[in-house]
Amino acid sequence: MLLFLYFCPMYINVFKFGGASVCSAEGIKNVARLLRQFNSSPLVVVVSAMGKTTNALEVLLNDYINKDPLAVVESFQKVWDYHFSIIGELFPDKDHIVYGEVDSLLNQLRGYIRKGHLYDDMPHSYDFEYDQVVSFGELISAAILQHYLVLEECPAKLLDVRDLVKTDSTYRDARVDWKTTETLIQDSIHGFFRESSRGTIALTQGFIGSDSEGNTTTLGREGSDFTAAIFAWCLQAKEMTIWKDVPGVMNADPKWMPDSVCLETLSYREAIELAYYGASVIHPKTIKPLENANIILRVRSFVNPDLPGTEIRNIREWKIQTPIYIRKQNQILISISPRDFSFIIEENLSEIFSILARFRVKVNVMQNSAISFSICVDADPQKIKPLIEFLRRDYETRYNEGLELFTVRHYSEDAMVPVLNGRKTLMELRSRHTIQVVVQ
Ligand code: ASP
Ligand code: MG
Numbered sequence: 001m002l003l004f005l006y007f008c009p010m011y012i013n014v015f016k017f018g019g020a021s022v023c024s025a026e027g028i029k030n031v032a033r034l035l036r037q038f039n040s041s042p043l044v045v046v047v048s049a050m051g052k053t054t055n056a057l058e059v060l061l062n063d064y065i066n067k068d069p070l071a072v073v074e075s076f077q078k079v080w081d082y083h084f085s086i087i088g089e090l091f092p093d094k095d096h097i098v099y100g101e102v103d104s105l106l107n108q109l110r111g112y113i114r115k116g117h118l119y120d121d122m123p124h125s126y127d128f129e130y131d132q133v134v135s136f137g138e139l140i141s142a143a144i145l146q147h148y149l150v151l152e153e154c155p156a157k158l159l160d161v162r163d164l165v166k167t168d169s170t171y172r173d174a175r176v177d178w179k180t181t182e183t184l185i186q187d188s189i190h191g192f193f194r195e196s197s198r199g200t201i202a203l204t205q206g207f208i209g210s211d212s213e214g215n216t217t218t219l220g221r222e223g224s225d226f227t228a229a230i231f232a233w234c235l236q237a238k239e240m241t242i243w244k245d246v247p248g249v250m251n252a253d254p255k256w257m258p259d260s261v262c263l264e265t266l267s268y269r270e271a272i273e274l275a276y277y278g279a280s281v282i283h284p285k286t287i288k289p290l291e292n293a294n295i296i297l298r299v300r301s302f303v304n305p306d307l308p309g310t311e312i313r314n315i316r317e318w319k320i321q322t323p324i325y326i327r328k329q330n331q332i333l334i335s336i337s338p339r340d341f342s343f344i345i346e347e348n349l350s351e352i353f354s355i356l357a358r359f360r361v362k363v364n365v366m367q368n369s370a371i372s373f374s375i376c377v378d379a380d381p382q383k384i385k386p387l388i389e390f391l392r393r394d395y396e397t398r399y400n401e402g403l404e405l406f407t408v409r410h411y412s413e414d415a416m417v418p419v420l421n422g423r424k425t426l427m428e429l430r431s432r433h434t435i436q437v438v439v440q
Contacts, residue, residue, distance in 0.1 A: 010193060011238040013038070016046045016206060016228035020245045021302045022141055023051030025089035031145065032152045034243070034305055039154060039201055042193045044231050046161075046206040047145055048224040049137025050086065053079065054207075061133045064113040065126060072113055080106055083140055090148050098147040102140055109136045126382070127171035128215070131208075135216045138205035138224075146203050156201040157192070164188055165209035165230055167217045173360065174209055174217035176230060181209075185234035204231075225283035233289035240295055241309075242282065243302040248310030249274070249281050252325035257418060260325075265311050267318035270409075271297070277407040277434070278364065279326045287312070323415035326407040328364060332379040333403055333426055333438055334388065337372040337396045344373050352391075359387040364405055365436050367427055374427060376405055376438050400426060403438050411435045 015038070022028050035045065049057075056079050063071035083102055091098055112132060122129065142158055149156040164184045167174035192202050206224020209217045219226050225242055232240040249271070252260040266274075268291035275284040281299060290297050291314070300309030336352055338344065352373060356363060361383050365376045377384065379401060391397040403426065406419045410433055419437060427438040 010042055010190070012042045012044060012189070012193070012235045014044045014046065014228050014232040014235070014237045014240040016224055016240070016242045017048065017145075017302070018222075018224060018242070018244065019048045019051050019053065019141075021243055022047060022145060025086050028086070028090060028145060028148055029152075030302060031243075032149055032154055034302060035149065035156075035201060036152070036154045037305070039199045042202075044189060044202045044204065044228075044235070044237075045156070046204055046224055046228040046231065047138070047142050048206045050083070050141045050144075053082070053137035053141070054134055054221070056082070057134045057137050058130075060113065061130055064133065065122065065129065076106075076110060076113065079109075083144070087144055090144070091151065096147070096151075098144060101143050101147070105136060105140050105143065109133065125171065127173075131171045131174075131216050131218045135205075135208045135218060138207050142203060142205045149201065149203070154201065155197065155199060156203045157196065159188060159192070159202055159204045161204040161206070161208055161227065162210035162214075162216060164204070165219075165227065167209040167211055167219070169211040169213070169215070169217065171215075171217055173220045174211065176209070176219075181230060182234045185231060189231070189235055219285075220283075222280070222283050223285075225286040229286040229289045232295050233293050236293055237295055239298060240290060241298040241300055243300055243305075244281065245301070245303055246281070247301045247304065247307050248299045249279075249312075251322045253280075253327055256327055257325065261322060262307075263310050263321065263324070264308070265313070265315060265318070267315040268312060270318055270320075271312045273409065273434075274324060274326065277326045277409070277436075278328045278405075279324075320410040323411050324409040325415075325419070326409075328378070328405040328407075330379045331364065331376050331403040331405045331438060332384060333374060333376050333400045334384075334391075335372045335374040335398050336391055339394070339396050341371055343370050344368055348395075349373065352395075355387070355390060359383050359390070361387055365427065365429055365438065367429060376403070376427060400440075403440055405436065405438050407434060407436045409434050 017031055021031055060075040063075050087098055087102060146156050146158040166177045166180045189202055206227040207218055211217050228240055248262040249266060250260045250262055254260045268287055272287045275282045275287060294314060297312040298309050301307050338348060361377050363375045363377055367374050388397055408415055423439040425437050425439055429436045
């Protein structure tokens with residue numbers, strides 16, 4: 001028996017808490033309550049920025065890039081007030097070290113954006129600046145959560161994820177250097193659980209990493225799920241759980257379809273398809289590492305932790321219970337034709353794709369006819385305006401804004417009624433299991 005215990009491998013679980021779970025003092029108290037229930041086995045916890053902080057930091061970044069000092073001050077103040085009002089509620093002792101720590105992080109951020117007016121031309125790219133500014137959201141939230149857990153006698157130590165998740169220098173969409181990251185995570189986390197007292201949680205930031213120069217990078221919006229999957233894969237974790245404000249993976253966004261239902265199980269394959277088509281419940285890069293290591297992924301409710309949630313695992317013959325709807329708003333349909341009305345040929349397509357790659361625009365759906373090629377993409381003004389300008393050098397380029405893209409998996413004619421609902425369809429693509437429609 002002793003021998004068995006000695007060789008018994010250490011099973012680690014990985015939890016991820018998104019912005020919605022830590023958006024208020026109440027939310028953080030709830031996360032602490034939940035973690036106290038689950039810290040009997042080794043636990044790695046990945047946390048995102050609080051509430052809509054990432055959006056607020058994007059606004060601040062744009063004010064800084066636009067060299068608008070008044071707007072910078074205002075946007076910065078909002079971020080400051082939001083965090084200080086939360087810690088004010090959580091830590092009645094105003095001498096608690098969390099005040100100094102959050103103050104110091106926000107001052108670093110302020111120092112960074114102040115230098116904006118020093119340059120006529122920015123010395124770095126927008127994407128580089130993005131990662132340096134926006135990453136503060138995760139640095140601050142993890143610091144606050146760690147101190148609160150300790151205050152509530154739920155021992156937790158903070159590991160700076162930038163020392164563990166190493167990436168290339170594709171700012172805003174960094175690629176993970178898996179080999180280096182695996183070694184760093186294994187060494188530090190196994191060491192952590194060996195050396196820490198029982199029940200101590202390893203807490204770290206989602207979404208961010210660092211490149212070989214030591215600059216902060218980010219993994220793409222909503223990337224904290226992926227961070228959790230990186231840890232789960234590197235540690236061969238038993239399970240990974242994403243805690244959400246919904247009961248699990250729903251067959252449709254409950255805000256759009258009030259009678260949506262929670263799916264009890266999903267195969268990895270189906271989950272990958274859903275994430276690929278834009279289901280916002282799971283970040284697209286999350287599933288593959290988990291599937292490769294056969295790690296169960298649970299999506300559970302932090303509002304109601306007694307609910308079973310959705311279990312995603314290797315199921316050969318997964319049987320669909322209901323159609324699944326993925327709705328993407330704020331879409332733009334761009335149609336591209338050669339100026340001389342000649343046919344769209346392979347050379348055109350290859351050129352168009354390389355332009356899309358250059359502007360880092362992801363295509364949500366595409367279709368071609370004899371003389372035009374149409375793509376439906378997210379209406380991100382930072383990327384789309386310069387893209388269209390560039391395309392117009394060689395192609396007749398038209399676009400339609402303010403559209404929605406619906407993807408329906410396991411569709412039927414009946415299933416399409418709530419989607420079409422008398423709306424004008426601008427594009428439709430069908431395969432055996434999936435239909436995609438762009439509607440006005
Ligand atoms: N805070 C980042 C974002 O909002 C990462 C995440 O939430 O997963 O995109
Ligand atoms: Mg977030």
